[in-house]
Amino acid sequence: MNKIHNAFENKKAFIGFLTAGDPTFEDSFNNIMAMVKGGADLIEIGIPFSDPIAEGPVIQDANIRALSHGMTTDCAFELAEKVRQNTDIPICFMTYLNPVFKYGYDRFFERCQKIGVDGLICPDMPYEEKHEAADVAQKYGVSVISLIAPTSEERIKMIASEAEGFIYIVSSMGVTGVRSEIKTDIGHIMEAVKKYAKVPAAVGFGISKPEQAKKMADLSDGVIVGSAIVKLVAQYGSEAPDHIYEYVKSMKDAIR
Amino acid sequence: MAKGRYGDFGGQYIPETLMNEIHKLEDAYEFYKNDKQFNDELNTLLREYAGRPSLLYYAEKMTKDLGGAKIYFKREDLNHTGSHKINNVLGQALLAKKMGKTRIIAETGAGQHGVAAATAAALLGLECEIFMGKEDTIRQALNVYRMELLGAKVNPVTSGTMTLKDAVNEAMRDWTTRVDDTLYVLGSVMGPHPFPMIVRDFQSVISKEAREQILEKEGKLPTAVMACVGGGSNAMGMFYNFINDKDVRLIGCEAAGRGVNTGETAATIATGTLGIFHGMKSLFCQNEYGQIAPVYSISAGLDYPGIGPEHAHLHEIGRAEYVPVTDDEAVNAFEYIARTEGIICAIESAHAVAHLMKIAPAMSRDDIIICCLSGRGDKDVAAIARYRGIDLHE
Numbered sequence: 300m301n302k303i304h305n306a307f308e309n310k311k312a313f314i315g316f317l318t319a320g321d322p323t324f325e326d327s328f329n330n331i332m333a334m335v336k337g338g339a340d341l342i343e344i345g346i347p348f349s350d351p352i353a354e355g356p357v358i359q360d361a362n363i364r365a366l367s368h369g370m371t372t373d374c375a376f377e378l379a380e381k382v383r384q385n386t387d388i389p390i391c392f393m394t395y396l397n398p399v400f401k402y403g404y405d406r407f408f409e410r411c412q413k414i415g416v417d418g419l420i421c422p423d424m425p426y427e428e429k430h431e432a433a434d435v436a437q438k439y440g441v442s443v444i445s446l447i448a449p450t451s452e453e454r455i456k457m458i459a460s461e462a463e464g465f466i467y468i469v470s471s472m473g474v475t476g477v478r479s480e481i482k483t484d485i486g487h488i489m490e491a492v493k494k495y496a497k498v499p500a501a502v503g504f505g506i507s508k509p510e511q512a513k514k515m516a517d518l519s520d521g522v523i524v525g526s527a528i529v530k531l532v533a534q535y536g537s538e539a540p541d542h543i544y545e546y547v548k549s550m551k552d553a554i555r
Numbered sequence: 556m557a558k559g560r561y562g563d564f565g566g567q568y569i570p571e572t573l574m575n576e577i578h579k580l581e582d583a584y585e586f587y588k589n590d591k592q593f594n595d596e597l598n599t600l601l602r603e604y605a606g607r608p609s610l611l612y613y614a615e616k617m618t619k620d621l622g623g624a625k626i627y628f629k630r631e632d633l634n635h636t637g638s639h640k641i642n643n644v645l646g647q648a649l650l651a652k653k654m655g656k657t658r659i660i661a662e663t664g665a666g667q668h669g670v671a672a673a674t675a676a677a678l679l680g681l682e683c684e685i686f687m688g689k690e691d692t693i694r695q696a697l698n699v700y701r702m703e704l705l706g707a708k709v710n711p712v713t714s715g716t717m718t719l720k721d722a723v724n725e726a727m728r729d730w731t732t733r734v735d736d737t738l739y740v741l742g743s744v745m746g747p748h749p750f751p752m753i754v755r756d757f758q759s760v761i762s763k764e765a766r767e768q769i770l771e772k773e774g775k776l777p778t779a780v781m782a783c784v785g786g787g788s789n790a791m792g793m794f795y796n797f798i799n800d801k802d803v804r805l806i807g808c809e810a811a812g813r814g815v816n817t818g819e820t821a822a823t824i825a826t827g828t829l830g831i832f833h834g835m836k837s838l839f840c841q842n843e844y845g846q847i848a849p850v851y852s853i854s855a856g857l858d859y860p861g862i863g864p865e866h867a868h869l870h871e872i873g874r875a876e877y878v879p880v881t882d883d884e885a886v887n888a889f890e891y892i893a894r895t896e897g898i899i900c901a902i903e904s905a906h907a908v909a910h911l912m913k914i915a916p917a918m919s920r921d922d923i924i925i926c927c928l929s930g931r932g933d934k935d936v937a938a939i940a941r942y943r944g945i946d947l948h949e
Contacts, residue, residue, distance in 0.1 A: 349846040350715060350832065352727045353570050359714055372844050396568055396831045401845030423568045423834070448572040450734060458571075469572060473732035 301440055302389040303417045303464040306340035307499040311554040312465075312521030313338060313512075314501055315547055316393060317528055318345040318361040319378050320370025326539065327365075328381055330532060333540035335386050337547030342382065343420065343523065346375040346394035353422035355476030357526040360533065372402050376410055383415045391418035391444060391464070396432065404435040412439035418464045420444040426458050433463075447492060447500075448472075449483040459495035466492060466500035468519060476526050478505030485518045509553035516554035524550060559748020562871060564864035567747040569727070569834045576734040581749045583654045588756065593653065600645045604678065605635045607642075607760065611768035611925070616895050617915075624778060624918035626911065627925045629765045631789060632900055638930030639761060639789045640671035644740055646757035648675035651738035658682040658737045662726040664691055664719035664785070665856030665903065666698025667930050668742030673707035675740075683707040686725040688718040691855045698934055716849045719785075719859045723833055743786025744863035747834030751863050758792025765925055766796050773923060779804035779914070782927035783906040784877065785821070785857035787866045789929035794875060804876065806914075807866060808906045810852035811879035821850035823862040824870055824877035830861075837864045853882040853942065856903040856930075884909040886942055889932065901930035902939065 306312040315334040319327050331342055347365040351358065372394075379390055392411070399407050399421065411419070419441060424432060426445065433443040442464030447455055449472055459466060468488060470481045485502055492500050502515040503523030512522045531542045558581070559565045567577060587593040601607040610630040618626045631639035644661075651659050659681050663669030669685040676683030685702055689711040692699050702709050715721035723746075730739040741750040744758070762780070769777055780797050782790035784807035797803045812820040820826055820840075827838035830845060840848040840860040850860045869875035885902055888909035893899050900908065904927070911926045918924070932939075940947035 350720065350724050352724050352833075353731070355728075356714075366846065397839075397841070397845040397847075399845075400831050401828075401841065401843070422570050423831070425567065425569060425571050425574045427574070428566055428568050446571045448570070448574075450572050450575045452575060454571075454575060472572060472734070474728050 301417050301442060303442055306389045307520050311516040312340040312501055313551045313554060314341040314343055314521060314523040315339040315528055316343040316345060316523065316525035317532060318347055318358065318365050319375040320347065320365035320368055321361040321532055322364045323368055324374060324378060326537060328378060329540045330543050331382050332385065333544040334547050335388050337544040338551035339547050341389045341391065343391050343393045344375060344379055346372055346392055346398055348395040348398055351395060353474055355474040355526060357529050358475050361529045372398050376414060379416050380414045389417045391420055392416055393420040396421045396424045399432060404432055408436045408439040408441045411441045418442040418444050420467060422446060447488065455491045456495050459492045462496055462498050465498050466496055467523065468500050468502045470502050470504040475504055477507040481505055485515060489519050509549050512550050513553045522554060559752060561865045561868035564837050564867040565748055565751060566836050567834060568831050569747045570731055572731045573734065577747055583650060584749055584753055587650055587653055597646055597649055605641045605645060606633065608764045609633055611765055614896050620895060621912060621915045623916040624922035624924045626915060627769065627923065629761060629793065629925055629927045631761060632928045632931035636671045636674050638667040638671065638901065639758060639792060640668045640742060642760055643754050643757040643788060644671040644675040647740040647753065648679050648681060651681060652679055654738065656736055656738045659740045660684045660726050660729055660737055661740045661742060662719065662722035663687050663742065664858055666695040666934065667856060670698055670701050672740050673702040673705035676707060677705045685709045686712050686722040688712050688722050690717040694855050694938060695934055720847065743788040744791040744865060745786040745833060745835060745861060751865055754788050755791045755795060755865060758788050759795040761792035761927060762794060762796035769923065769925060776800050776803050777925045778918065778922040779806055780925045781806040781808060781907050781911060783808045783857060783903045783929060784862060784866060785859045787863040789927050791863060791865060793927040798874065805874060806910065807875055807877040808880045808910045809877055810854055810857035810906055811881045812851040814881055815879045819851040821852040821858050822879040823860065825879045832861060835864050837867045838862055853885065854902045857906065878910055880906040880909045886939060888912055889939055899932040900928045901932045902935040904929045
């Protein structure tokens with residue numbers, strides 16, 4: 300049974316991202332469990348890709364660290380499995396389409412179902428190209444998450460009305476990374492999304508501070524934080540779990 | 556399935572942030588490609604500024620020396636800026652202006668596309684930023700300075716393997732931050748639709764001219780046309796108007812680097828597998844998990860881990876042949892054509908010349924080969940000297 304809706308039930312969701320295997324399998328497991336303990340409602344596990352075109356430097360570097368330590372799609376599945384054995388929290392994979400395509404859509408989503416990975420986020424799979432993967436994912440009860448960007452405008456209707464799991468609202472133009480200010484009119488986008496969507500919508504890209512999180516969560520159903528967490532991973536190494544716990548707790552408290 | 560498919564290849568696998576812009580580009584191109592004023596302006600630029608039509612040159616000495624097929628070179632190296640890249644950038648930069656853009660960005664490998672883009676931007680009054688792998692800015696330092704002379708800003712890309720694919724990544728990242736005033740002027744027949752189609756159309760002038768020229772000179776079509784292939788823009792341009800001439804062989808020459816079995820290669824058709832990257836479904840050099848492989852070639856312009864979707868399709872249906880050519884063979888050909896015909900061609904083009912030298916002797920005197928000399932080789936002289944152990948620096 301897909302668990303994504305649990306993340307949004309009677310609350311604003313805090314969604315935390317990190318890259319699998321950054322810098323090692325064990326570290327990323329400990330960091331994920333620290334996020335869970337800190338109050339995260341959904342975990343996004345990045346399967347590293349050699350050429351992550353939607354990422355800024357922070358997550359690009361995490362991808363390189365993970366790949367250079369031997370992380371693979373199979374290892375990422377093992378990581379998700381270990382997390383699943385320890386918690387019921389909803390889990391999504393975030394990666395680029397090529398690693399999924401190359402693994403084989405059937406093989407990939409079947410294994411997601413078996414382990415209990417609830418969704419997949421692919422920034423290079425727009426609405427027009429989603430069906431080759433989404434149709435297979437549906438067979439296995441895995442949600443392919445739709446993204447909506449500041450430039451989506453009249454596309455919001457077709458994207459939102461078919462969206463599953465949750466909708467990922469890209470807060471800003473450009474790539475992932477910490478931003479001091481989010482200039483997009485998120486309220487305006489949310490209004491259009493809510494008109495057509497049957498699922499909740501969370502805002503990501505650029506959110507790092509509790510006050511930003513509160514502002515975005517007030518306008519939507521939750522916030523997604525990646526680069527700020529990955530920065531802690533890079534900065535504190537094996538000491539990262541304590542820092543991640545404190546950070547996630549402060550962010551979750553801000554949006555309660 | 557989105558538009559822009561060549562068989563199963565192609566598509567539009569890009570971030571949502573770019574989708575509206577890419578549709579606007581499709582609409583603009585569909586309109587302007589049939590617009591008389593646009594075509595008049597473009598044709599004037601091609602004729603008066605780029606120097607078209609380019610020559611179809613009969614290489615009599617090589618023909619005699621190799622002793623087989625009659626050899627013609629399509630001299631794209633004689634275009635303004637020294638390569639075929641100008642055909643595409645004049646088209647796209649003019650399109651950018653018509654769309655109301657004030658800035659263009661471009662990736663470059665060898666620097667030829669970057670120089671061409673900077674040139675078009677200077678001429679048409681557009682701001683221009685070029686993304687170039689740091690490794691390539693070292694290999695092609697002269698072209699970096701050329702772009703700067705032309706008023707462009709060159710951003711050395713330090714991510715990944717610091718070569719052409721990373722330059723494309725960075726250009727795409729830049730475009731997602733700034734779509735309103737910027738057009739990404741892609742340099743090859745790759746990326747998301749409509750780029751493979753737009754670039755092919757603008758480059759097809761090569762085969763349009765070559766077909767007319769050979770009919771005028773020889774009264775018949777060639778046995779084969781050939782070109783080097785990285786992403787594949789000069790090859791697509793050289794092939795396009797011959798695709799329906801079923802008896803004309805189409806031969807693409809890929810960069811095998813140190814050899815297709817060495818791991819230090821960029822021969823995508825020979826070693827790649829089906830994947831989805833840089834906005835397109837096509838063939839890519841990659842590992843079993845879909846991580847894009849570091850590729851290698853002496854030629855910065857062919858040092859790309861993928862190939863345009865229309866080439867992948869022509870390969871799959873058997874209409875075109877693709878062959879790997881090593882660094883060594885290309886350098887030998889570079890030297891041979893210089894000595895024999897007095898032409899210093901680009902090391903990229905020398906890959907096609909190398910294969911030409913293999914197949915021409917086995918053909919008869921009635922056969923005709925047209926080989927595209929995609930660019931001139933001034934930029935490569937120092938690197939070739941170093942390859943031969945001569946310590947020559949620009």
